[in-house]
Amino acid sequence: MLQDVLIKREIYASEEHQMMRDMIQDFIKNEIIDNIEAWEKKGMVSRDIWERAGALGLLCIDMPEQYGGSGLDFSFSALFIEELAKEGINGPGFSLHSDIVAPYLLKYGTEEQKQKYLPKMATGEIITSLGMTEPNCGSDLKAIKTSATDKGDHYVVNGQKTFITNGYMSDMSIVAVKTNVGTENEGVSLLIMESESEGFEKGVPFQKVGMKAQDTCELFFDNVKVPKENLLGEEGLGFKIMMTELARERLTVALNAIGGAEGAIEKTIAYTSSRTAFKQPIANFQNTQFKLAECASQLQLHQAFLDRCTQLLATHQLTTESASISKYSATEMHGKVVDECLQLFGGYGYMWDYPIARMYADNRVARIYAGTNEIMKILIARGLFKELFQQMKSMKNE
Numbered sequence: 001m002l003q004d005v006l007i008k009r010e011i012y013a014s015e016e017h018q019m020m021r022d023m024i025q026d027f028i029k030n031e032i033i034d035n036i037e038a039w040e041k042k043g044m045v046s047r048d049i050w051e052r053a054g055a056l057g058l059l060c061i062d063m064p065e066q067y068g069g070s071g072l073d074f075s076f077s078a079l080f081i082e083e084l085a086k087e088g089i090n091g092p093g094f095s096l097h098s099d100i101v102a103p104y105l106l107k108y109g110t111e112e113q114k115q116k117y118l119p120k121m122a123t124g125e126i127i128t129s130l131g132m133t134e135p136n137c138g139s140d141l142k143a144i145k146t147s148a149t150d151k152g153d154h155y156v157v158n159g160q161k162t163f164i165t166n167g168y169m170s171d172m173s174i175v176a177v178k179t180n181v182g183t184e185n186e187g188v189s190l191l192i193m194e195s196e197s198e199g200f201e202k203g204v205p206f207q208k209v210g211m212k213a214q215d216t217c218e219l220f221f222d223n224v225k226v227p228k229e230n231l232l233g234e235e236g237l238g239f240k241i242m243m244t245e246l247a248r249e250r251l252t253v254a255l256n257a258i259g260g261a262e263g264a265i266e267k268t269i270a271y272t273s274s275r276t277a278f279k280q281p282i283a284n285f286q287n288t289q290f291k292l293a294e295c296a297s298q299l300q301l302h303q304a305f306l307d308r309c310t311q312l313l314a315t316h317q318l319t320t321e322s323a324s325i326s327k328y329s330a331t332e333m334h335g336k337v338v339d340e341c342l343q344l345f346g347g348y349g350y351m352w353d354y355p356i357a358r359m360y361a362d363n364r365v366a367r368i369y370a371g372t373n374e375i376m377k378i379l380i381a382r383g384l385f386k387e388l389f390q391q392m393k394s395m396k397n398e
């Protein structure tokens with residue numbers, strides 16, 4: 001079996017990690033698996049599953065206890081991401097809520113903002129989203145057009161966002177806006193926006209190729225009044241904040257990829273061991289053995305690298321380049337592994353009732369969101385040629 005071949009991962013070797021893994025697996029088995037089909041038909045999960053995850057301490061795992069979190073290190077969050085991915089579960093957008101939105105508030109929020117939102121995020125009482133992408137700018141976040149006009153004690157926000165994970169269910173969203181438009185102080189700022197605000201509207205959830213249980217929609221802002229106290233961090237520093245926090249987001253995508261690849265391999269081992277062709281198990285054919293050996297090798301290599309990245313993130317040492325490498329390489333590997341595994345299922349691999357079919361449809365977007373893999377390669381290259389680019393910039397300014 002797969003676990004007999006792979007080196008034991010020390011990052012998850014503690015008794016506490018094992019207890020957490022057992023609890024997560026029970027949570028998945030007892031409260032998620034049987035609901036997936038219904039969630040897919042509805043296009044979103046239930047609020048109950050969020051509240052149940054909160055009650056088990058599975059939301060905002062590495063957030064300090066004073067704000068309602070579990071106070072554990074990021075490796076426990078990483079474990080939760082991987083365990084969900086192994087079963088192809090992506091309907092509940094737990095990771096975006098806990099591992100992206102919560103850190104924004106924790107690092108850049110005022111004490112009042114933290115006390116108002118974080119405890120309710122930890123219990124699942126409120127669901128959150130992140131409003132960055134717009135219809136015409138994609139990965140170019142500096143080109144956003146959603147504006148926030150200063151009206152003294154509040155901003156008036158106009159514009160729209162698209163491809164927003166948790167968008168339809170979200171009660172609060174951290175939204176990137178342009179402030180001081182048309183002046184020398186024009187820049188990107190972040191605002192905490194509550195969905196019940198007048199003028200804040202949600203589009204109908206998108207019909208996607210995969211991730212059908214994950215609600216993804218557009219957000220529209222028509223003269224939405226946002227109190228000045230809802231500014232996250234300083235005005236004009238939103239782009240810098242986003243760039244700083246994207247490393248963690250990209251690592252979570254990579255962790256989801258290796259979890260998904262492991263789950264696909266495990267399911268394919270089980271299927272090919274029981275399914276017969278020409279009077280013998282499919283696993284008895286050398287092609288099957290070679291394909292799965294290749295997949296397991298790639299998985300093991302990526303696990304080792306991502307374990308190191310997880311440790312670096314926990315100690316605030318993960319660089320932009322390493323995060324980009326993890327996201328780019330792990331998602332490419334995941335796509336290839338799932339494709340090979342589906343092929344070994346034959347015609348059944350293309351049937352939606354089989355988890356491998358869902359995995360195949362779901363994993364494709366990972367090479368697009370959180371920054372396309374083409375953007376990842378640009379960021380990696382910038383690190384490789386940092387000195388050259390600095391020299392060229394200096395020459396240009398002379």
